[in-house]
Every structure is written in structure tokens, then in C-alpha cells.
Amino acid sequence: MSEQQHITLPEGSIERQTQTLNLGPTHPATHGVFQNILEIDGERIVSSESTVGYIHRAFEKIAERRPYYQITPLTDRLNYCSSPINNMGWHMTVEKLLGIQTPKRVDYLRVIIMELARITDHLICNGVVGVDSGAFSGFLYLMKYRELAYEIYEEICGSRLTTNIGRVGGFERNFTPAAFEKIERFLKEYPVALKEFETLMNRNRIFMERTQGVGPISAERAINYGFTGPNLRAAGVDYDVRVAQPYSSYEDFEFNIPVGTTGDCYDRFLVRNAEMWESLSIIRQAMDKLKDLPSDVYHADVPAYYLPEKSAVYTKMEALIYHFKIIMGESDILPGELYNPVEGANGELGFYLISDGGRSPYRLHFRRPCFIYYQAYAELIKGAMLSDAVICMSSLNLIAGELDA
């Protein structure tokens, strides 16, 4: 230290050791509205504080004034990279409350769509980890197949990103032959692209150097921080809701739960890649199982909650009555309280629903996985380089819509 020490320098002058940097809220490297106020010493992060809530839309409050079927579009906008999982998680929550048993074929169709959504979510996440470490091509190879997956959604429900797919009790219409053809095409072509992506990335020296040891977390800390999904599995905990509490007939399928060891960005990447292979295998199994089932079943037989066919509404009295009651929101919803989790693409997505017998929930709380694990971000990047912070953020698979609900 120099002799100048006795001079009181103003805050922010050259003698100060660290500086403050705003990473976000609208930074091209953050893929969404995330603000992190970093305290950096040169390029090394000393401490950070995350600010969230930029796109908070009060879904929980809105849900208290919506009939049950109008809440599905709200769930679309949570994790919008895998909307179908959110939609079906919500449908299954309501079905559990009402005690609706869905036919096997509905379960398998749901499994196909949910696994497809898991693949689209993981491919975006892993593609972006590549982009942030400087490898753009892998992302482009995979992105082509997200388009194909979105065409499948389009074929089934008519929309692509915010899908609003399915209804309480099943699907709004049967899968068309074109939808099955596209799924088959996906199953045939996607593995080729994924294999190519893995050859590009997995053993790539530059990529490994950039991601190994970056943002690691131990299993114990990950559990304490409320990690779920691929991020927890990368730390070595084999927790998957699909296995721990099977829903939608997941118990009928054979699949592995890939786990990592160190919980760093590289492990998270590998776990997601391995999960895509497992998802492909689940879709294949589901397609085979569908062959043995009657092809005209696509919803449960619950006339009081499932909107009847239009032609029946015009010709049959019961159908007209139910149509009217459902549209006017006069179907009774049973009182009850339940917590129903599904394995979302980035973790355990839970619906905590309290019904008091009204036509809208008394209280609906979404357990959003990335809201809970994002709080570990400050700990993950402490002492890391600025460029590592960017990779670490994308490898956590944070989705702004889900974070802020």
C-alpha cells in the first residue's frame, strides 16, 4: 500500500478493489429477464445478488377467479419450453381431485407428449449451453427438430408454443394419423441429430474445459437448496417423480434415471443428453403399447367435466345439458386439498390445490422448480469467472416465465 492511504478517496475511484456490474435484466447472454448484480474483482465474481420478478403476472391470484379449464392456459406460460408437461400436470391434478380414472390409451398418449416436451426443453437448454461456450452449430442441428416437435403439437392441438393441450379427462380430439406419422419421423430422425450433437460436444476438449468444474454443487447442498430434476440428478441423487410417485402409467415403462457425480455444468449437460435418449425410448415403448389398444379412446368417460362432441350437443339432450353446465361453469368441483407433483423438464413441478367446492380454486400454488433452485446461483458462481457465470446460468435451465409465475 502506498503513502496515499490517509487520503479518503471517493467511492468508486481507482483505489477501490472491486466493482459492481449489472448482468441483465436484458442481456443477450441471459436468455430471459434475469438481473444479477455482481460484485467483481477483475473478472472474478466476489458476490452476487439476483433480482427476480420482472415478468411476474400474478397467476396464482388470477387462478382464484378462473374456472378450472381456464387455468390450463395460465400453466402454459410457466415453463414455456415444455408447456405440455405443465398442462397435463394441471389436468392430472384436477383429475385426482375429482377422482377421474383415465383410460390407458390416454395415459400413453400423454406420456408421448410429455416426453416429447421434455426432449424439446432439454435440447434448447443443452443447445444454449453450447452457444454460450462458443459452439453455435450444435444448437442449430437440434433446433430443426424442435420445429418438428412443434409441428406434432400443432397437429394435435393446433398451437405450438403455449399449447393448452388436452382437457381434464383426456384430449380434446383424437390423434390424427398424420400426428403419428410425425412422431415416427421424429423417432427416426432425431436420434441421428442427437448423436451428431453428442459427437460435437461431449468429448470436445474446449467444451469440457469450459464446463467441467464450473458451478458445482454437492448432493447435500443441492438437497438443502431444494434442487430437483436434472440439476439434482447431476449432483448424484436419483430422484425422479416419474419413478418415486408414478403418474400417467409411467410404471409401465422401462427407463433409466441418469445421474452425475459432481453437479457441475458438464454433468448437468450429460444428464440432460442421457435423459433425451431415455425419453426417446419411452416414446418408442408408448407407441408400441398403443398398437394393442382400441384406437378410438382419447378421453375418460366423465360427461360432467369433459365437453361433449358438437354433433352430440345438437342432437342429444344430455350432451346439451352438460355442454351448457360446463361452459357456464356450473359443474360442481369437490372440496379437497392436494399436492400433485409431476416431473417437469427442469424439476418437480407441483400443484398445491385447495378447493372449497367453488368453481374456481380457493387457493392454487405452483411449486416452480427453477424459482427454488435459482437461489443457489449466488453460491454456484462465487469465485468463478464472469464467463462461467453465463454458462452456469444457461446450464441451470432457468425459464423466466416459471421463475416469476
Added chain:
Amino acid sequence: MSLTNDYIKQRLAEKFGESISQVEESFGMLSFAAPKDLNLKVMQFLYDDEELQFRFLTDLTAVHYPNRTGEELAVVYHLYNFRERVRLRFKVYTSIEDTRVFTATRLFESANWMERETYDFFGVNFVGHPNLKRILNVDEMTYFPMRKEFPLEDQTRTDKDDEMFGRGGHIGI
């Protein structure tokens, strides 16, 4: 050995006796309530006990019941046991005048933001929380929007009245 709800109930009754109330099982999940000054003791017991091992805080939120005088706010914890794959729901009630509840952040890091969110929307004052400030809403907000007295819809509309949602009369206002 598998952990059954009956066994958890029995262990809780042995340890806390009469303090455990509202024990029920809905949809297979054990749910119970305890006085709010016992919340940490109950969770610490569930965490430490070699057989119970509820070491994962799945979810933390609150519910507002305007008609329950003296216990208007319920803070709801969902705990999970990884080994036995058992979930349970634990509630503490607090009055809306004195919303102090002990923080769970010493036990679970994950409680930090979830408690901030609960404070933000319901005004539950978590005593001992390291950084209890609003998280999703703006800092300047002066009220707690998820409480039932704040209506969602435009007050001039009648098609969104409570009776349109199968509830007699009004909740809150």
C-alpha cells in the same frame, strides 16, 4: 421397513402430544397442524429423527382464511423423505394482526426465497430471516396482494361475483 402415515402420527403424538392437531389424510398424504411457536421444533424433529428423515422442503406457501378469527393465515410446509418416498404436509396458523412465524432458513436454504415470496404475497413475518424483503412484487408496494380482501376483477363487474363461482356471499369485501 416402510414408513407409514400411522407410524409418523404415532411418533409425532409421542413427541408433541396434544400440540399436534388437525391430523388428516387426504389423497394419501398425511397432513397436520401445530402451534406456530413449535414450527421449528416439529421440523427439526422430522429432519433429525433417524426413521423419519424428512430432509427435503418441497414447498412452502401460505393460505388466507379471512373467516377464521385468530388464525387467518396458514403457513403450509410440504416435506419429503427421499429414502421412503413419503410426503407430508405441515401447517401452522397465525393471526393476521401478529404474523410472526419462525423462519426455516436455518434448516433449509431453499426456504429463503419461498419465505420471501410468502411474505411478499401474504405478509407473513418470518422472524430471523436473513433478508426478508419483497421478491416478485415491487418494493414500493404497501399491501399483500394474495390476501382475500383484494379482489382481482374490476369492481363494477357483476359477472365475476363470488356467487358466479359457486360461493355464497362474498369473501373478504
